[in-house]
Amino acid sequence: MKIELKQIHKRFGPVHANNDVTLTVAGGTIHGLLGENGAGKSTLMKVLSGFISADSGEIMLNGRSVTFNSPADAIQNGVGMLHQDPLDFPPMRLLDNFIAGRDGGLRQNRTAAEAEFRKLCQQFDFDLDPDAFVFDITVGERQQLEIVRLLWLGVQGLILDEPTTGISAPQKVKLFATLKQLAAQGKSIIFVSHKLEDVEELCSEATVLRQGAVTGRMPAPFETDGLIEMMFGQVFEVGERPSVPLGSPLLQISDLTISDERLDMAHVDLEIAAGEVIGIAGLEGSGQRLLMQACAGLLPTTHGRIAIDGRPLTNAGYTRYTDAGVAFMPANRMDEGLVPGLTIAEHMILAQRQVQKKAGLPTKSTIDFEIAQQQAETNIAEFNIKGRPDSTVESLSGGNQQRTLLALLPPKLRLLIMEHPTRGLDVESALYIWGKLLARREEGTAIMYSSADLDEILQYSDRIVICFGGQVTAVVPTATTSVTALGYLIAGRTVNEQPNE
Missing domain, CATH: 3.40.50.300 (P-loop containing nucleotide triphosphate hydrolases)
Structure with missing residues (x-):
């Protein structure tokens, strides 16, 4: 499957997340999409996979213009996305997750579905028990489950968003072997990452985004300093x-x-x-x-x-x-470290009141939001957080969520x-x-x-x-x-x- 994105624009308020982005992925190749946190990679892939709609631009599959109004539309046209946090149902068994997205849902012929599940797992050497529960398996195994599910749904173009985050080294080796096998079958793979070593090891070509726009493309073999300069505008020592x-x-x-x-x-x-x-x-x-x-x-x-x-x-x-x-910073930023729905300024208020309480200082029953706004602006500048005091923490990129957690210590x-x-x-x-x-x-x-x-x-x-x-x-x-x-x-x-x- 040949995938083309032409002149994609997407805004979220004042933020121009994708600015005139054009990307071409040939069939049977693994194409790297590189960029720093907040560069617009995930937004672009959500447009391609039907999770959000572009403000303007065109998606073409094998030379045919398509419009996606949902992820189901994208999958029906052969495009599926494996998100950084797999979209599954942890309290359910693997087989239930496998068949959940197919027409008819859980009313499938379970014997036939299990046979297909085992066949796909055997093809890619995945050791997955269809009767196990999702909450009992690792992140890498959840990725494997999502891959076989998307393949069963007929996906020919597979998007992986930061897939090596949170998996072990052996699971990474198996993932890369799987992606190479899929590319050899003629499928198109878009590998979204900020990790240069992963892209250099796996991909035949890479496109780089910075601040929502394409800053360059490079075929393999890659020149590391050149990729870094395209990503950040400079080389870091x-x-x-x-x-x-x-x-x-x-x-x-x-x-x-x-x-x-x-x-x-x-x-x-x-x-x-x-x-x-x-x-x-x-x-x-x-x-x-x-x-x-x-x-x-x-x-x-x-x-x-x-x-x-x-x-x-x-x-x-x-x-x-x-x-x-003693302070503890968890890996799961949104579930354990930050409070979804609260802004950066509101997090700063909570943290400051905790510091005052521990120091035995009196805390007022009311909050001066003007002072809180100023304090948040100071912390945003000091910790280089790409956000505003009124930005909710879930709207921030992973790197900016981590900087926010650091600012709260x-x-x-x-x-x-x-x-x-x-x-x-x-x-x-x-x-x-x-x-x-x-x-x-x-x-x-x-x-x-x-x-x-x-x-x-x-x-x-x-x-x-x-x-x-x-x-x-x-x-x-x-x-x-x-x-x-x-x-x-x-x-x-x-x-x-x-x-x-």
């Missing part, structure tokens, strides 16, 4: 991480055991000094989240001891931890715990976020964070905690570790061991 003298022990964990309904994590011993940055690496579901939630007071422990600055806090409530200077912290602090962010936003974080480190704040990006773990950590199967299997210094060594460790092996064939 990753500077050396400054050395900071470490302080006294700040977080002390002794023989800790944590459990939830899926995993037990036992006998964890760890000590983190003031000013130290600890990266936590492991395959998805290896215990990283359990450990960080326990250290933030969000999850009770069943055994062991947690202390902050020598003060015992084992199984104390979240408020006790925040009073001790209290000014003085002892321990900052973060899940995937740069997940889904472009290189400029990631460098900016880490600049802000390392400035806190220089003030004595200890940082504990998880990341699936091993290069990020090596770049910013003093030591790396390896989690595997609910155990802390190693704590290694960054200076003597490589990406290869980390890859073996998070897979449960040592560098000298060879993986099983």
